[in-house]
Amino acid sequence: MTLEITGLSVRFRNEPPLFAPLDLHVAAGEVTTVMGPSGIGKSTLLDAIGGHLVAGFTMTGSVRLDGQEVTHLPPEARRIGLMFQDAALFPHLSVGDNLAFGLAREIRGRAARRAAVEAALEQAGLAGLYERDPATLSGGQRARAALMRTLLADPQALLLDEPFSRLDAARRAAMRDFAFAHIRDRAIPALMVTHDPADAEATGGPVLSLTTEMPGG
C-alpha cells in the first residue's frame, strides 16, 4: 500500500491556503514525519487526507491509496486510520469491547472476533485485560489499547497526530517501537505529526516541513 498526495492545499472559507500545495509519496511501511510551526495546518492536513475536514474548510488536490483516487470518498470508505493524542477509549465499554469496536467487519462470528481481540491484547502487552474498565488502565496501557483499536480496523494507511506526546519518556519509546513495528509489518504508509525531533528520528523516514512559502515565490 502506498499513499500519494498531489497538489493538496486546504483553506478556511475564502482565506488564503494554510500551506503551500503539497506533493508527497509515502511508501509501504514508511513513516513520514510532518513538522512545522503551530497553526500552519498539520492537523488539518491529516483531516483532509482522512476525509474529516470540518465545516468551513475545503481542499483541492488529490489523495490516492495504491493508485486509487479516494479524494471524494467518505472517511469510512477510505480506511485510513487516525490516532491522535487524546484518543479516548469508550468509557462505557470494557477494554476488549473497545478493541472489538475497531475490529474490521470482515472478521465475522462471536468466537472469531473474541479470538482476534484476545490476540491483539496480547500483542499490545494487555493480555488478560479484556473485561477491564478502561478507567483502571495506566496511561501507557490506554495509549496502546487506543492504537490497537485503530490498527484492528485494518487501515490501509495510518495518520498519527502527536500520538505519543502525553506519555513519559520510557512509555513513549515503547509505544513508538510498537507503532512503527506494526506499520512495517503491515506494510502500510503512515504520516506522523510531531513537535518532538526524537519521534522524527525514531521513524528512520523522511521529514516534511509544512511552510506557507509558495514554490519559486
Ligand SMILES: Nc1ncnc2c1ncn2[C@@H]1O[C@H](COP(=O)(O)OP(=O)(O)OP(=O)(O)O)[C@@H](O)[C@H]1O
Ligand atoms: N474549526 C475551525 N475554524 C476556523 N479555523 C480553524 C478551525 N480549526 C482550526 N482552525 C485554524 O486552522 C489553522 C490550522 O490549524 P491546525 O490545528 O491544523 O494547525 P497545526 O499545525 O496542527 O497546529 P498545532 O501544531 O498548534 O497543533 C489554525 O490557524 C487554526 O486556528
